[in-house]
Amino acid sequence: MALPDVAACLTHRARPPRDYDGRMEFATRAIHAGQAPDPATGAVITPIYQTSTFAQEAVGVHKGYDYARVANPTRTALEECLASLENAAHGHAFSSGIGATTTIMHLIDPGDLVVCVNDVYGGTYRMFSQVYAPKGYRFTYATPEELSAGAATLLTGARLVWIESPTNPLLNLVDIAAVAQAARAAGALLVVDNTFATPYLQTPLDLGADLVVHSTTKYLGGHSDVVGGFAATNDPTVAEQLRFLQKTLGAVPGPFDAWLVLRGLKTLAVRMERHCENARRVVAFLSEHPRVTRVLWPGLPDHPGHAIAGRQMRDFGAMVSFLLETEEEAVDLVSRTELWTLAESLGGVESLIEHPARMTHASTAAGPFAAPANLVRLSVGIESADDLVDDLARALAAAPARA
Ligand SMILES: *Cc1c(COP(=O)(O)O)cnc(C)c1O
Numbered sequence: 001m002a003l004p005d006v007a008a009c010l011t012h013r014a015r016p017p018r019d020y021d022g023r024m025e026f027a028t029r030a031i032h033a034g035q036a037p038d039p040a041t042g043a044v045i046t047p048i049y050q051t052s053t054f055a056q057e058a059v060g061v062h063k064g065y066d067y068a069r070v071a072n073p074t075r076t077a078l079e080e081c082l083a084s085l086e087n088a089a090h091g092h093a094f095s096s097g098i099g100a101t102t103t104i105m106h107l108i109d110p111g112d113l114v115v116c117v118n119d120v121y122g123g124t125y126r127m128f129s130q131v132y133a134p135k136g137y138r139f140t141y142a143t144p145e146e147l148s149a150g151a152a153t154l155l156t157g158a159r160l161v162w163i164e165s166p167t168n169p170l171l172n173l174v175d176i177a178a179v180a181q182a183a184r185a186a187g188a189l190l191v192v193d194n195t196f197a198t199p200y201l202q203t204p205l206d207l208g209a210d211l212v213v214h215s216t217t218k219y220l221g222g223h224s225d226v227v228g229g230f231a232a233t234n235d236p237t238v239a240e241q242l243r244f245l246q247k248t249l250g251a252v253p254g255p256f257d258a259w260l261v262l263r264g265l266k267t268l269a270v271r272m273e274r275h276c277e278n279a280r281r282v283v284a285f286l287s288e289h290p291r292v293t294r295v296l297w298p299g300l301p302d303h304p305g306h307a308i309a310g311r312q313m314r315d316f317g318a319m320v321s322f323l324l325e326t327e328e329e330a331v332d333l334v335s336r337t338e339l340w341t342l343a344e345s346l347g348g349v350e351s352l353i354e355h356p357a358r359m360t361h362a363s364t365a366a367g368p369f370a371a372p373a374n375l376v377r378l379s380v381g382i383e384s385a386d387d388l389v390d391d392l393a394r395a396l397a398a399a400p401a402r403a
Contacts, residue, residue: 026085026200027269034080035262046077048259070247074255078262079230082220085199085265086212088232090239092246093258097195097215098123099251100229102131104160104191104213106245107238110136112159117174118143118369119167121193126363141369143172148308150178155186164193165202165312166305169321169356169377171296173305176312180208189238195219195347200272202313205234218347222264222271228253271349274382275318281385282378282392286322291329291396293374296321318380319346321356327373331355334376336395339387351381351388 024032035046049072054065065071075093083091094100101124108114116128118141128139142154147163155161161183165174176192183190191211192204198219204212214220216228229251233239246252253261279297286295298309299316309316324330333353334342340353344360354360356371364370380388 029084030081030268031266033084034077046074046259046262048255049073050255068255069250069252072252072255072258074262075253075258078253078258078265081262081265082199082214082216082230083232085268086194086205086232087199087203088205088212089234090236090242091230091232092239092242093216093253093261094229094231094246095251095253095257096227097121097193097213097217097229098127100213100215100231101127101193103242103245103249103251104211104231105132105137106249107189107241108137108159111138113138113140113157114160114162115140115142115147115155115158115188116162117141117147117164117167119170119172120162120164120369121168121195122361122363124162124193125369144174144305147179148173148175150175150182152182152185155182155188158183158186158188161186161188161190162193163190164196166196166298166309166317166319168196168319169361169371169375171196171298171303171305171317171319171321173298173303173308173312175308176202176204176207176209180210183210184208196319197313197317198268198272198347200268201276201315201317205232207312210235210238216261216264217345219272219275220264220268220347221261222268222348223260224345224348224350226257226260226264228257228261271382272315272318275380276315278382278385278388279316279318279320279380282380282388283320285389285392286320289393289396291324292322293325294323296323320378320380322376322378323372323374324376325374327357330374330376331358333395336398337391338394339383339391340378340395346379348379349382351383352379353377 037044038047052068056062078093079091163174180190189210192209194204194212195215195218211233214230216230283295283297286292297320298305334355337353340351343352354377356375356377357373361371
């Protein structure tokens with residue numbers, strides 16, 4: 001099957017975004033924002049300030065740092081860099097994506113209503129349904145289509161709207177600008193989990209979202225060697241509340257983890273370009289394979305979110321899902337690849353393959369949003385695309401034929 005010309009599909013914009021004061025391009029900010037040479041020594045790379053406390057000249061007189069849960073210079077560099085990439089005025093780093101999520105949940109109170117996209121990250125659904133719902137928080141779940149329709153009535157009474165786009169693992173698209181408008185009309189805060197797209201492909205605050213949240217464990221760290229989270233906003237009141245909650249709830253990253261994410265960010269622009277290019281090659285291969293019944297990737301013209309992706313993303317990302325005929329075939333295939341590692345998580349330089357229904361989405365298996373049992377999810381890495389396709393071809397040829 002012939003793939004469409006990328007530039008023709010992408011009406012949003014072909015160039016990465018500029019920062020909020022319009023000075024430098026994305027690839028430059030990914031390397032330099034928040035990271036002037038170290039003022040103490042001239043070190044070009046931000047040092048790992050492995051310290052829990054900071055000397056004061058007199059009581060309360062210090063250089064902006066007193067205790068490392070409150071602030072640490074390595075973490076500050078990460079917060080400034082990533083805020084710049086999301087075109088945000090304020091950024092907050094956390095110990096994990098889930099740590100960011102639970103901190104954001106403290107912006108609202110028991111009894112409040114959260115409207116959430118149904119195809120949400122399994123760990124987010126587990127937190128909402130098993131931790132916050134029993135405490136009296138209320139949740140309703142809407143499909144990406146319902147949310148994209150932008151009806152304010154869907155959000156009536158909501159305090160928070162929680163979406164992902166593309167979603168996981170079905171790669172559905174939610175029209176962020178439409179939901180943002182509806183959320184504003186309903187008086188709710190819109191949170192966008194931007195983990196799958198990264199700010200290189202999509203900047204939700206520019207589309208009207210109030211908060212953007214990340215698992216930096218994925219593409220932002222990019223090397224599968226760190227767990228981290230991040231949240232950013234342009235709203236000074238929300239930012240102040242988040243800063244208070246960050247130090248008060250304490251889900252902060254250590255300096256070495258902050259440094260690993262900073263190091264990963266430096267190559268985000270080149271990695272994302274290669275990730276997307278490789279995904280295009282893998283999708284072209286899978287689309288023509290007789291054992292694959294359907295490929296789910298927003299870049300395909302028959303994908304239901306293709307037009308929305310063209311409006312709000314700069315390319316189509318490197319998460320690819322596909323359906324085989326049966327669950328047995330899907331489970332069999334994921335253990336037959338050699339180069340593609342069978343593992344949870346995503347967004348690293350290495351390619352991963354997994355079976356969502358039994359792995360990443362096992363926690364939603366009993367709920368209303370179970371992943372299809374015949375679904376396989378790929379995180380396409382930045383190895384040689386030829387090698388990636390060859391390995392998939394071998395595994396698909398070796399697996400048992402359809403019953
Ligand atoms: C991994 C992930 C999270 C959770 O992040 P952790 O760093 O594992 O806590 C949240 N949302 C999405 C979309 C994810 O992929």
